[in-house]
Amino acid sequence: MPSLDPAAGAELPGRIRVRSEAVDVTGDLLARIPDEVDPRDVVTWLREGDGMVGWGRAALVRTHGPDRFAQAEAWWDRLRTVAEVEDGVRVAGSGLVAFGSFAFAPGSADRSVLTVPRVLIGRRDGMAWVTRVVVDDEPWPSDHPAQMLARTNPRLGELDPLVETEGTVPAARWPEVVGRAVGRIEAGEVDKVVLARDVRVRHREGHAVRVAPVLERLERRYAATWTFAVDGLLGATPEMLVRLQDGRVRSRVLAGTIRRGAHPQHAAPQVSHEHPVDPRLRLVSSEKDLEEHAYAVRSVAEALAPHCTELQVPATPYVLELPDVYHLATDLTGRRADGATSLSLAAALHPSAAVCGTPTEKAAAVITELEGMDRGRYSGPVGWLDGDGDGDWCIALRCGELAPDRGSMRIFAGGGIVAASDPDAELAETEVKLTAMRHALGLLES
Numbered sequence: 001m002p003s004l005d006p007a008a009g010a011e012l013p014g015r016i017r018v019r020s021e022a023v024d025v026t027g028d029l030l031a032r033i034p035d036e037v038d039p040r041d042v043v044t045w046l047r048e049g050d051g052m053v054g055w056g057r058a059a060l061v062r063t064h065g066p067d068r069f070a071q072a073e074a075w076w077d078r079l080r081t082v083a084e085v086e087d088g089v090r091v092a093g094s095g096l097v098a099f100g101s102f103a104f105a106p107g108s109a110d111r112s113v114l115t116v117p118r119v120l121i122g123r124r125d126g127m128a129w130v131t132r133v134v135v136d137d138e139p140w141p142s143d144h145p146a147q148m149l150a151r152t153n154p155r156l157g158e159l160d161p162l163v164e165t166e167g168t169v170p171a172a173r174w175p176e177v178v179g180r181a182v183g184r185i186e187a188g189e190v191d192k193v194v195l196a197r198d199v200r201v202r203h204r205e206g207h208a209v210r211v212a213p214v215l216e217r218l219e220r221r222y223a224a225t226w227t228f229a230v231d232g233l234l235g236a237t238p239e240m241l242v243r244l245q246d247g248r249v250r251s252r253v254l255a256g257t258i259r260r261g262a263h264p265q266h267a268a269p270q271v272s273h274e275h276p277v278d279p280r281l282r283l284v285s286s287e288k289d290l291e292e293h294a295y296a297v298r299s300v301a302e303a304l305a306p307h308c309t310e311l312q313v314p315a316t317p318y319v320l321e322l323p324d325v326y327h328l329a330t331d332l333t334g335r336r337a338d339g340a341t342s343l344s345l346a347a348a349l350h351p352s353a354a355v356c357g358t359p360t361e362k363a364a365a366v367i368t369e370l371e372g373m374d375r376g377r378y379s380g381p382v383g384w385l386d387g388d389g390d391g392d393w394c395i396a397l398r399c400g401e402l403a404p405d406r407g408s409m410r411i412f413a414g415g416g417i418v419a420a421s422d423p424d425a426e427l428a429e430t431e432v433k434l435t436a437m438r439h440a441l442g443l444l445e446s
């Protein structure tokens with residue numbers, strides 16, 4: 001078993017008490033997050049208005065390096081043994097739950113994290129609950145959950161004034177970087193590589209960025225995605241790396257993108273201006289996008305196969321519609337054949353060819369060389385797991401990561417490059433993918 005590094009910040013209490021109670025909660029769960037909470041202590045997992053929001057730190061571990069998943073899992077195993085859980089709700093997400101976010105690269109300077117919030121409010125299928133957590137000999141909070149739920153944050157709609165500046169590679173230089181990746185593919189070094197760029201954002205007056213208003217805008221506009229926040233990483237991702245629930249395994253693979261209602265330069269010429277071709281049709285018949293997608297599906301199917309029986313891999317993708325883009329999508333399903341937790345499945349699947357490339361190790365080396373930046377936790381697994389190991393892990397896309405100063409962040413977007421990729425179209429694709437965070441941060445309104 002990998003050892004825990006106490007210097008890395010493993011807070012393993014001697015005892016952790018967890019109580020989940022059924023409650024009535026209507027309206028926006030995000031409005032319940034108190035304004036004074038440290039933005040890095042906010043956790044969310046929301047979709048179509050339901051899900052979980054929480055805050056505070058009852059227990060936390062930070063891990064790094066090639067063992068970052070195994071170290072986190074070992075900590076979670078130990079935490080479960082000191083947990084006393086009263087779960088009066090018994091739904092997915094009640095009881096003992098940890099939220100996590102993992103660095104994309106083993107060599108990242110950024111720490112991966114698993115954290116158990118002190119307060120968690122959940123709602124699912126018409127059922128709502130509050131989970132509170134105390135450690136060691138702490139007393140239970142004196143207020144009743146109903147009192148806590150009655151308080152809503154009046155400043156939820158107020159965005160902070162932010163400014164955007166260039167990231168590691170200026171936008172104008174991105175086509176050149178993509179061109180180098182195409183060269184590597186043509187030279188036979190890799191078949192596909194996913195390259196990403198960052199953009200910097202900071203609070204105009206140097207204050208901490210309040211995350212609840214940003215999450216609220218993400219949730220409203222991208223309701224069909226998973227709106228997440230874990231340790232200062234926030235976004236709205238459409239890609240589910242793995243969901244494990246009662247032995248059932250699901251994964252949604254996305255790769256291959258076209259802008260909604262636009263005509264990227266790599267597209268075939270229009271037959272007639274009066275009858276423009278539906279971009280969804282162009283996407284499902286684009287060989288370049290189908291190739292990009294096939295690599296990603298294969299990587300996920302191969303990683304799931306040793307852990308699953310009844311693995312179903314549809315032969316053709318469908319089109320997932322999001323507000324700004326269409327993606328080629330494939331939903332895989334299976335039944336878990338071993339004792340793997342959702343986190344160990346996520347570790348086995350990471351990095352899929354939706355965010356790294358094919359073959360994986362060579363693509364990862366090309367990424368390190370050409371991107372020139374540390375991705376941090378962007379494009380790593382983000383999600384939650386419960387005491388039975390069930391949970392959801394998405395890929396952290398359409399997101400930004402708050403810096404330790406909390407007043408600045410980097411937002412990210414990438415795209416899969418194959419031999420037929422057009423460098424200018426790839427720049428346009430990253431720009432359209434950045435729309436989610438730019439919109440949420442108020443950067444598109446002048």
Ligand SMILES: C=C(O[C@H]1C=CC=C(C(=O)O)[C@@H]1O)C(=O)O
Nearest residue numbers: 254255256257354413414415416
């Ligand atoms: C790497 C990203 O998207 C991935 C997921 C969906 C579609 C993708 C694509 O078409 O390139 C990427 O594989 C990103 O949003 O930063």
